[in-house]
Amino acid sequence: MVRLKGFQKLTTVDDAVRMFFSKLQAKPLKPVIIPLHSALDRVLAEDIIAGEDLPRFDRSAVDGYAVKAEDVIGASQFKPKTLQVTDKDMIVHKQSRQLWTGNPIPKGANAVVMLENVRRIEDKIEVWVSVTPGENVSKRGEDLSKGDIAVKAGTRLKPHHMGLVGALGKAEVTVVERPKVAILATGNELVKVGSKLRENQVFEVNRLVLSMLCCEMGAEPLDLGIAKDDVDEISARLKLGIERADAVITSGGTSVGGADLVPEAANNIGKPGVIVHGVAMRPGMPTALAVVRGKPIVILPGNPVAAMIGFEVFCRPLICRLLGLKLELRPTAQAKMNRRIATTLGRKNFVRVYVFQQNGEFVAEPISARGSSMISTMTKANGYVVVPENREGLEEGEHVSVQLFDTVRVVDEDV
Amino acid sequence: MVRLKGFQKLTTVDDAVRMFFSKLQAKPLKPVIIPLHSALDRVLAEDIIAGEDLPRFDRSAVDGYAVKAEDVIGASQFKPKTLQVTDKDMIVHKQSRQLWTGNPIPKGANAVVMLENVRRIEDKIEVWVSVTPGENVSKRGEDLSKGDIAVKAGTRLKPHHMGLVGALGKAEVTVVERPKVAILATGNELVKVGSKLRENQVFEVNRLVLSMLCCEMGAEPLDLGIAKDDVDEISARLKLGIERADAVITSGGTSVGGADLVPEAANNIGKPGVIVHGVAMRPGMPTALAVVRGKPIVILPGNPVAAMIGFEVFCRPLICRLLGLKLELRPTAQAKMNRRIATTLGRKNFVRVYVFQQNGEFVAEPISARGSSMISTMTKANGYVVVPENREGLEEGEHVSVQLFDTVRVVDEDV
Numbered sequence: 001m002v003r004l005k006g007f008q009k010l011t012t013v014d015d016a017v018r019m020f021f022s023k024l025q026a027k028p029l030k031p032v033i034i035p036l037h038s039a040l041d042r043v044l045a046e047d048i049i050a051g052e053d054l055p056r057f058d059r060s061a062v063d064g065y066a067v068k069a070e071d072v073i074g075a076s077q078f079k080p081k082t083l084q085v086t087d088k089d090m091i092v093h094k095q096s097r098q099l100w101t102g103n104p105i106p107k108g109a110n111a112v113v114m115l116e117n118v119r120r121i122e123d124k125i126e127v128w129v130s131v132t133p134g135e136n137v138s139k140r141g142e143d144l145s146k147g148d149i150a151v152k153a154g155t156r157l158k159p160h161h162m163g164l165v166g167a168l169g170k171a172e173v174t175v176v177e178r179p180k181v182a183i184l185a186t187g188n189e190l191v192k193v194g195s196k197l198r199e200n201q202v203f204e205v206n207r208l209v210l211s212m213l214c215c216e217m218g219a220e221p222l223d224l225g226i227a228k229d230d231v232d233e234i235s236a237r238l239k240l241g242i243e244r245a246d247a248v249i250t251s252g253g254t255s256v257g258g259a260d261l262v263p264e265a266a267n268n269i270g271k272p273g274v275i276v277h278g279v280a281m282r283p284g285m286p287t288a289l290a291v292v293r294g295k296p297i298v299i300l301p302g303n304p305v306a307a308m309i310g311f312e313v314f315c316r317p318l319i320c321r322l323l324g325l326k327l328e329l330r331p332t333a334q335a336k337m338n339r340r341i342a343t344t345l346g347r348k349n350f351v352r353v354y355v356f357q358q359n360g361e362f363v364a365e366p367i368s369a370r371g372s373s374m375i376s377t378m379t380k381a382n383g384y385v386v387v388p389e390n391r392e393g394l395e396e397g398e399h400v401s402v403q404l405f406d407t408v409r410v411v412d413e414d415v
Numbered sequence: 416m417v418r419l420k421g422f423q424k425l426t427t428v429d430d431a432v433r434m435f436f437s438k439l440q441a442k443p444l445k446p447v448i449i450p451l452h453s454a455l456d457r458v459l460a461e462d463i464i465a466g467e468d469l470p471r472f473d474r475s476a477v478d479g480y481a482v483k484a485e486d487v488i489g490a491s492q493f494k495p496k497t498l499q500v501t502d503k504d505m506i507v508h509k510q511s512r513q514l515w516t517g518n519p520i521p522k523g524a525n526a527v528v529m530l531e532n533v534r535r536i537e538d539k540i541e542v543w544v545s546v547t548p549g550e551n552v553s554k555r556g557e558d559l560s561k562g563d564i565a566v567k568a569g570t571r572l573k574p575h576h577m578g579l580v581g582a583l584g585k586a587e588v589t590v591v592e593r594p595k596v597a598i599l600a601t602g603n604e605l606v607k608v609g610s611k612l613r614e615n616q617v618f619e620v621n622r623l624v625l626s627m628l629c630c631e632m633g634a635e636p637l638d639l640g641i642a643k644d645d646v647d648e649i650s651a652r653l654k655l656g657i658e659r660a661d662a663v664i665t666s667g668g669t670s671v672g673g674a675d676l677v678p679e680a681a682n683n684i685g686k687p688g689v690i691v692h693g694v695a696m697r698p699g700m701p702t703a704l705a706v707v708r709g710k711p712i713v714i715l716p717g718n719p720v721a722a723m724i725g726f727e728v729f730c731r732p733l734i735c736r737l738l739g740l741k742l743e744l745r746p747t748a749q750a751k752m753n754r755r756i757a758t759t760l761g762r763k764n765f766v767r768v769y770v771f772q773q774n775g776e777f778v779a780e781p782i783s784a785r786g787s788s789m790i791s792t793m794t795k796a797n798g799y800v801v802v803p804e805n806r807e808g809l810e811e812g813e814h815v816s817v818q819l820f821d822t823v824r825v826v827d828e829d830v
Binding site for chain 1: 451452455469470471472478515516517518519530553557558559565566571573574575576577578579581582583584585586587602604608609612614615617618619620621623624625626627628630631670701716717718719723741743744746747748749777789790791793794796819820821822823824
């Protein structure tokens with residue numbers, strides 16, 4: 001067996017995550033109060049408690065007529081019961097009152113007959129059905145009782161949560177501050193997108209991709225620019241990142257035993273420095289994880305695919321911690337592999353797949369890639385499968401769990 | 416059978432969608448050019464074509480040494496081959512050059528030996544493995560060839576697409592304009608969230624929820640406020656909406672044969688007016704669909720749950736059309752019902768469920784709701800199942816497709 005230089009040994013993904021988080025002060029960030037209407041996708045930092053019953057009063061669940069249920073016992077289309085219509089706030093024996101959905105139930109009434117089960121004749125109605133007491137009535141407190149937790153702290157606010165918070169009359173909510181994530185790219189060959197390329201230069205895209213992945217999670221990216229392959233320059237920018245942000249992500253400048261400029265820079269700027277360097281994963285083996293003054297630095301390889309996968313594996317749980325969220329997985333599809341794919345034993349492999357729905361079944365097609373650096377393998381894929389270290393591949397027909405990072409199309413053979 | 420007043424007959428959901436779209440000028444909106452870094456989740460209005468090969472030159476896929484493969488035939492740890500190290504842009508017989516991932520392959524070289532398979536001794540290396548020509552080389556054009564479509568028009572831009580666009584050097588993209596959607600609530604009982612409630616009043620939340628659902632899809636909500644139950648006031652606001660926005664959504668003021676103020680107002684302001692009124696769905700039966708001067712008005716019931724479901728069924732495909740997107744479904748989970756639930760024959764039922772993952776399996780628990788108006792049934796649920804018109808319910812143990820509007824948690828019994 002060839003000796004692996006540079007990395008004495010590779011750390012497993014699970015160990016790397018565990019070691020990293022044990023050195024971190026990754027507590028949820030501080031709470032901030034914001035208007036409810038700006039809170040979409042923010043993480044709630046308080047339990048929302050119902051200050052009163054919801055609904056606040058017994059109300060009609062339908063359009064119809066409030067009645068005393070006992071007045072319409074045995075009613076049918078052939079034996080309708082006739083009731084007087086009133087517009088008073090109280091009804092008595094053989095009376096009814098017209099209501100629209102949401103209107104309060106008048107005193108004396110205990111049920112609502114739906115509009116389509118009634119014929120109005122001037123100031124009277126013919127009722128064609130019987131109703132049970134409570135029928136078509138939303139009882140006070142049926143939705144929430146005073147003191148109930150409406151939405152729990154740690155919930156990422158979606159439109160339906162916001163509706164419930166609003167229904168309780170709250171126009172402001174306390175949410176977790178957005179984590180600030182500083183992002184640095186390193187490499188002499190890199191130039192900014194939009195500039196003119198000289199020979200042997202390439203456009204730098206990892207800052208953009210990593211920033212957008214941060215935005216998707218509700219973190220705020222800070223740009224640390226592109227650093228040359230120079231330890232001092234990298235150290236200075238990392239230091240700035242640590243001071244200004246809650247976490248730093250870098251890409252490039254980490255390798256197998258070679259130009260480990262970013263790990264070196266991380267060790268330069270403070271303790272404890274690099275915690276893990278070299279992870280048993282594919283792609284992403286040169287990944288390093290550092291902690292400086294309690295703040296995390298995730299050092300990803302420069303290869304864009306490895307950087308994206310590294311974000312999923314290390315930055316996603318990190319940002320969740322900063323937000324006080326349980327690990328938030330991407331949507332998962334159970335799919336069937338449509339061909340075999342080989343993976344590397346002893347590494348956690350992240351196989352890009354394209355999932356589509358065919359005849360009601362989800363099918364995963366592996367996106368083959370000689371070079372893991374091929375960014376087009378990520379745009380051809382819409383998800384990835386995690387293959388554990390003790391497997392040498394996935395079989396044709398095997399059912400796998402796919403983490404989706406894009407939508408799934410229906411590709412029916414019959415259509 | 417009781418005669419259904421108000422609605423001569425209910426239109427099926429599929430017919431309603433078809434009739435509505437056939438009257439609409441729902442073409443994609445006009446294209447706009449924006450900076451790439453602001454394009455997350457926007458819909459591409461142009462094909463992104465590779466202007467040149469990607470990579471632009473043969474480059475190393477690993478950290479290592481560029482070699483002539485023929486110089487290391489038969490190399491092993493026991494019979495290493497020794498090569499001279501040069502820093503020239505061209506290597507000759509028995510020479511090598513050190514490269515980092517992404518560096519161009521020097522002339523004369525045809526493969527790269529990985530760093531860990533080499534021992535450096537001053538200006539020489541011992542190579543311990545043989546390589547085949549092309550090994551560890553990313554060939555020019557391997558990712559994309561000049562003229563290839565990198566990302567297709569109609570793609571919603573995710574971080575990985577943006578990375579590929581950036582890698583091609585494009586700092587700007589042409590995307591579809593954000594659809595403007597004007598949102599109106601109607602009802603005398605409604606007051607703004609944050610104000611003081613009087614007796615029998617309720618906080619209005621549908622504008623908030625519908626706005627947030629628009630935002631999630633990348634549409635821009637415009638607020639038309641809360642209108643009283645008055646046809647003239649509603650007509651005036653609808654007119655404003657039609658003038659300023661690409662679509663209008665309303666909630667409330669539509670019922671079964673009763674206070675059909677919004678449909679009436681829609682008919683008042685222009686032709687063809689109401690296309691469908693009364694849909695065979697549950698919740699959401701009083702939904703109406705109107706078109707005025709080519710612009711769509713989706714008239715949803717005031718009940719918040721029906722309004723949210725109505726958005727999914729009618730507004731989601733509408734906004735997709737305005738964006739030039741194929742119908743974009745929510746993430747779907749295949750889950751097993753953990754108990755029976757009854758639904759109404761002859762209606763398309765939208766059953767709210769809570770999906771969780773238990774022992775590797777997705778389980779769907781129906782969220783029972785006497786009142787479909789219970790907004791808490793939406794916050795307790797994380798998805799819904801569509802039950803077709805010819806079914807009377809879902810069986811315990813039945814496998815269903817769940818449209819997810821929130822995340823799925825793992826609730827393992829064993830843990």
